[in-house]
Amino acid sequence: MSVEPVRPGAHPVPGSVRAAAAWSWRLLLIGLLVAAVLWLLSQLKTIVVPVAVAVLLAVLLRPLRDTLERWLRLRRGLATAVSMLGFLAVVVALVALAGRQIVAGFTDLADQAVAGFDEVRAWLASGPLDIGTDQLNGYWEQISDALTDAGGTSTIVTGALGAATTVGHVLVGALIALFCTVFFLIDGRGIWTWLVNLLPMGAREKVHQAGRRGIVTLSAYVRTQVLVALVDAAGIGIGSAFFVPALALPLGILVFVGSFVPIVGAIVTGVIACVVVLVAQGWVAALIMLAIVLLVQQIEGHVLQPFLMGHAVSLHPVAVVLVVAAGSLAAGIIGALFSVPLAAVLNTVMLYLHGTDKFPALGTDDHLPLLRRRPSLPALGLSQRTGLRWVRAEGPEPDADDPTGDVDAREATRRDDGDDR
Template sequence: MSTPGRRDDATTAAPAADGAPGAAQEGAPAEPLPAPGTAATPRPGPVPPAVQAAAAWSWRLIVILAAVALGVWGLAVLKVIVVPVAIALLLTVLLSPLVRALQRWLRLPRAAASGIAVVLLLGLVAGLLTLAGQSIVNGVTELWDQASDGVTKLVDWLSEGPLHLGTADIDEWITQLQDAAASSADQIASGALSVGVTVGHVAAGTLIALFCTLFFLIDGRGIWAWLVGLLPRGSRERVHQAGRRGWVTLGAYTRTQILVAGVDAIGIGAGAAILQLPLAMPLAVLVFFGSFIPFVGAIVTGAIAVLVALVTQGWVSALIMLGIVLLVQQLEGHVLQPFLMGHAVSLHPVAVLLVVTSGSLVAGIVGALFAVPIAAVVNTVVLYLHGHDKFPQLGTHDHVPIRAKGHPVVDRAIAAAAEAESEADAARHEHGPARGTTAGDPPVGP
């Protein structure tokens, strides 16, 4: 019972029980409670919010970079397998239209059409290499004689030109070069051994690439279904749609790059033929394959063409060949690349240059070759997953291939996933809905 002039203990304890944490003391105004659904204003601490945000971003970036570095290291260790599989993907994108055309025109089964496409590809590559080899065999003798004449003219110019070098000085330089070559015989032998190992790796990689290309063409959809089936059920459809768009981007890049490389090879090869250079056909083939490396390949192959013209026919032909190379490169850089390649990969030229440079630093020629298609596919997939669809015309009518008929691996994976889902449903029915859900909520989880 309370008395006048004295407060009841229950009355004094009530505000502390009903108030927020750190309730106001007697005589102090009570702090207003935050509105429902809104976060309370953070109180200032010893670390400023900007530093906290910078630290949060920093450790996340460190984790991302570590994961990327670990992935690159794994790819480098398995490059003998990874590179042929990547080449097989590019060849599959290139040959898929031919396989569909053979199925439609000749009424062939997919396995037979895929085999014919691979055989035609091998015949085309063998024909190009044969033509280039014959040209090299026929022109190497003439090229060697002209190179010897060029070296003789260079020695005469050094002795009779403005440098006025004596014969003794020139002979001393030649002797030093011969001694250096003799002293590096061990290095040359080890280099030859490494070349032999590299040739073995190339042969093994070629077989792996052809094998994978054939099976990608025959049963690529079944393999993709197996890969998607390994993911949680809720993410399969989005991954499938993102993969479709990445595949379209890879196909557009491959076909466009072949067109650009063909234009470069025809232009520089025709210029070499007009100048009657002894190795016009090998130069055209070299330019074709070198053009698959943006910027770097065009510069290197063009420099080789100019050097051949200089050695065989002198400065005038070299300057004319340089003009032809620059003209072809201008056509590629200002017409083909912006309209064709820019539309295919949707990457700025500065981004392409930086990606090629980074790829060459990480993995050499292989990195420079695959840097642009990888960046283009990653760009398309990430944009789609973040709600920016580059190919809205594809739609979502082609759902994830849950079942591939006649593919036992996919069937077993689907059966295991279905069994796990049925067990999870039985467990949910037995124990009731999870906390925070209602009986009408959809099941959560894979």
């Protein structure tokens, strides 16, 4: 068998293989970079999560702060303080008013869960699966032994210690989140300016404009999710009040919290509501409750979200499910909560950087004070003790915090004043 000789000048490796190899090592580097970033975030989660919560709170409270500034003529610091205190007062009032009922309701909810387990066990023993009672009791005894033996006891003790540590982390994180929220509301634009000015000169304006569009997307997402969660909680809570009045408030709160995990959270909390009604009132009531849950979720998915989010958060439902699943695998419940807003912002930012502007009405007329290098001193023939001053283009003073506002184009430059000192 003869081998055909390679023609002079021809590459021995086919072009398709070389292209695949080039893509492969680049994808590997990108994967390693993503893994390194995720690992670093997991190590710093006590700081990263509160800062992320602070960003969401700042986006949520900023319209209230702007309203107080515009209509009541309050200074920015006072408007921020009033916004934060109002938010905290509402949260504390809701917890204080409903706290006792919530505690009692979740106790009843636990009792209903136990009753539901007994009912499911009875169905497994007498239903089509024909799993014997002795076999089920054996499984239950194995679980009990796992919890009561030495290993199980040590696991429980370790879990208690871990819970105490978690409570400490939650308190520290709450303080960090409140502290960062205050400063994001007071001087968010100044913080953003400092971050952008760390980049090379040629990339600053592009990154700034992409960031403005990311903030618009995040604002739309936060406002919509809060409203959607309220609608879901009210609808399912009112529906469950006809069947389990004592558990209507706990179920409403559970649905409200779960709705912040798009699609998955609504499905899981809706199933829990149906199961609770099934245990308490039977199959007919459970089917009616299922119809209520489906109706509320259809109104949410086909009316509220398209109307409120529109073009701002354009993620396909398949992408949302995959993002939530990936976030859950990577960071548990925290990943599930933050994965969709992060994906929505990244989608908007990457589209803009690649030439697709989802918000052309914003334009590019909002510039940060970009620092330019002045000419070298020897070329000017001036003393190194020459003073510098800032010169700003004509126009109204910029908003110190609004990265998405429509203000006149301005750019700060440094100019030598020519006075030897």
